Amino acid sequence: MAARAGDTPSFERLVRRHIDRLYGAARLMLRDVDLAEDAVQSTLVRAWRDLPGLRDPDKFEPWLQKLLVRACYDEARRKRRWLGEVRVLQPVADRLEATERTLGERDEIGRALQALTPEHRAILVLHFYLDLSPTEIAGRLNVPAGTARSRLHYALGALRARLEAQERAGRRDAGSVA
Amino acid sequence: MNGPESYDDPALAARTRAWMQSAAPVAAPERIVFSIMDEVDRLPRQRRLGRPALPLLGGVARYAALTLVITIGVTAGILVSRNLESVGGSPPPPTPTPSLRFLGPASGDGALLTSDQGSAWLVTREGQLVPIDSDGAAGESISLTFTPSDLISSNGSSGAYGGPGTVWLVAPDTNLLRFDSAVGEFVAARDVTGARVVLGADAAWVSRPGEVLKVNAGFMTLVSTLALPGHRAEDPMLVVGNSLWVADASGIERLDVSSGSRGTRIANMANELVAANGLVWAAAGPNLVGIDPGSGLVAITAALPTATDIVGMATHGNVIWLATAPGSRGPSLVGVDPATGQAISVTPLSTPAISIAVVGNQVWTLDAAGNVGRYEPGS
Numbered sequence: 001m002a003a004r005a006g007d008t009p010s011f012e013r014l015v016r017r018h019i020d021r022l023y024g025a026a027r028l029m030l031r032d033v034d035l036a037e038d039a040v041q042s043t044l045v046r047a048w049r050d051l052p053g054l055r056d057p058d059k060f061e062p063w064l065q066k067l068l069v070r071a072c073y074d075e076a077r078r079k080r081r082w083l084g085e086v087r088v089l090q091p092v093a094d095r096l097e098a099t100e101r102t103l104g105e106r107d108e109i110g111r112a113l114q115a116l117t118p119e120h121r122a123i124l125v126l127h128f129y130l131d132l133s134p135t136e137i138a139g140r141l142n143v144p145a146g147t148a149r150s151r152l153h154y155a156l157g158a159l160r161a162r163l164e165a166q167e168r169a170g171r172r173d174a175g176s177v178a
Numbered sequence: 179m180n181g182p183e184s185y186d187d188p189a190l191a192a193r194t195r196a197w198m199q200s201a202a203p204v205a206a207p208e209r210i211v212f213s214i215m216d217e218v219d220r221l222p223r224q225r226r227l228g229r230p231a232l233p234l235l236g237g238v239a240r241y242a243a244l245t246l247v248i249t250i251g252v253t254a255g256i257l258v259s260r261n262l263e264s265v266g267g268s269p270p271p272p273t274p275t276p277s278l279r280f281l282g283p284a285s286g287d288g289a290l291l292t293s294d295q296g297s298a299w300l301v302t303r304e305g306q307l308v309p310i311d312s313d314g315a316a317g318e319s320i321s322l323t324f325t326p327s328d329l330i331s332s333n334g335s336s337g338a339y340g341g342p343g344t345v346w347l348v349a350p351d352t353n354l355l356r357f358d359s360a361v362g363e364f365v366a367a368r369d370v371t372g373a374r375v376v377l378g379a380d381a382a383w384v385s386r387p388g389e390v391l392k393v394n395a396g397f398m399t400l401v402s403t404l405a406l407p408g409h410r411a412e413d414p415m416l417v418v419g420n421s422l423w424v425a426d427a428s429g430i431e432r433l434d435v436s437s438g439s440r441g442t443r444i445a446n447m448a449n450e451l452v453a454a455n456g457l458v459w460a461a462a463g464p465n466l467v468g469i470d471p472g473s474g475l476v477a478i479t480a481a482l483p484t485a486t487d488i489v490g491m492a493t494h495g496n497v498i499w500l501a502t503a504p505g506s507r508g509p510s511l512v513g514v515d516p517a518t519g520q521a522i523s524v525t526p527l528s529t530p531a532i533s534i535a536v537v538g539n540q541v542w543t544l545d546a547a548g549n550v551g552r553y554e555p556g557s
Contacts, residue, residue: 012215023206028198031361037210041217048218076361109197111396117360128191129198133183153186160190166396168380 039071076118112162120155277523284314284550291544293535294331324352348375367398378417379435416451450491455516461488480519490534501531
């Protein structure tokens with residue numbers, strides 16, 4: 001692998017091959033464009049720095065995913081420190097109007113996901129977006145396979161609970177008087 | 179993937195997978211690649227160690243260096259904390275009492291205070307939103323660009339209120355905000371301003387002059403407006419089950435949260451409302467009134483031994499804590515048994531509290547000068 005020897009054009013080719021999936025995963029984990037870009041950038045810069053230490057070139061992609069999860073955790077933690085000013089998001093309803101969608105299932109999942117912990121979001125993204133098995137996730141998170149399976153179970157449970165709470169709130173409002 | 183995974187809820191799993199595959203962007207912005215390659219060009223590569231023994235030595239060296247750094251850090255921390263204690267900038271503790279023990283200050287710059295399970299949130303007079311743990315240690319603060327008039331936390335409630343670590347802020351000139359500390363994000367409810375906010379029945383209820391706004395706590399959208407002639411924005415509110423309790427200058431009223439229909443008006447005035455031991459408790463001058471939420475009738479009326487007006491009220495269920503105005507005996511914290519309405523402890527305060535909060539097993543006070551004090555039951 002020429003990139004390991006310091007060949008930057010080779011490394012750029014690697015970056016271009018993997019960046020889209022990494023960016024997609026970071027966006028889903030962090031739910032924030034700027035933080036996702038920072039996480040992907042720090043992941044790939046770190047990959048360049050530490051690439052000579054990677055013994056098995058075939059494990060480049062799993063290694064990148066491991067670095068990405070760490071970077072996303074770091075960004076999620078740093079996010080609070082970065083809030084020097086209140087950054088007010090558009091109300092949910094506005095965001096839906098902007099994308100010409102109604103309050104459908106698509107956004108229910110997105111909003112429910114946003115309410116989960118970064119750890120729960122990460123495991124759901126690794127499994128459902130990057131299509132990794134619990135055994136593969138275990139390798140990315142440095143935990144036993146049983147732990148990864150259990151975390152996936154609890155993350156799905158938390159997502160379900162959040163969706164049910166949103167549904168309850170929606171039903172109550174539908175029956176309210178104006 | 180290595181094979182089919184079994185799920186408790188296969189439909190949810192399929193739905194989540196479909197959402198993720200469609201919601202994720204298909205391509206990263208080109209500018210990230212440029213930024214990465216710019217940095218790569220500047221960054222030196224990590225050196226590889228050729229001989230097998232050296233990595234081990236390198237690891238030992240790193241371990242030794244890390245140990246040294248930690249030792250220096252801990253020692254410096256101890257020295258700094260000793261110096262800070264000797265400066266003595268915090269307010270002196272009030273006279274010890276047999277009922278509540280003063281643990282120490284938590285802030286000298288508080289404007290609004292609310293509890294969040296075993297911790298608290300404070301809005302400072304400098305416009306910072308600060309989480310504070312039960313030891314009085316402040317977490318990372320967030321600058322606010324407006325002055326909130328009220329804040330309340332989800333207090334550990336999950337579901338529509340956002341779960342632990344979620345705090346709500348309201349102001350007369352800024353939209354209602356929900357801050358989720360887990361993801362570090364504010365969400366605003368459009369066209370919802372007011373003076374006070376309470377949570378209950380999967381909604382946030384915002385008090386305005388002559389009306390109360392019901393806001394869907396999950397979607398952050400205005401659901402309905404309940405017209406309440408005579409209601410002042412700063413009047414207290416409380417949600418218990420399916421009832422919204424509101425007080426105004428002439429009494430206390432109970433409204434059905436779904437229909438908005440009104441129950442019988444209770445003639446007692448109230449400047450604070452809490453729920454404990456199956457009753458709604460109203461602070462009415464120097465008296466405490468317990469109302470049966472089912473019948474809407476007054477079940478208990480108790481006069482405080484301090485005979486001074488109640489200015490703050492909070493509870494964790496087992497004890498109702500009251501802050502009283504100075505009067506002839508000075509300000510105090512009074513503990514009341516919610517089964518009987520009788521005072522079980524009276525603790526003098528050095529300065530009058532303007533609000534109180536129950537944080538775990540502690541009672542926190544906020545005074546007009548911004549000092550936050552922490553008290554713990556016990557001698």
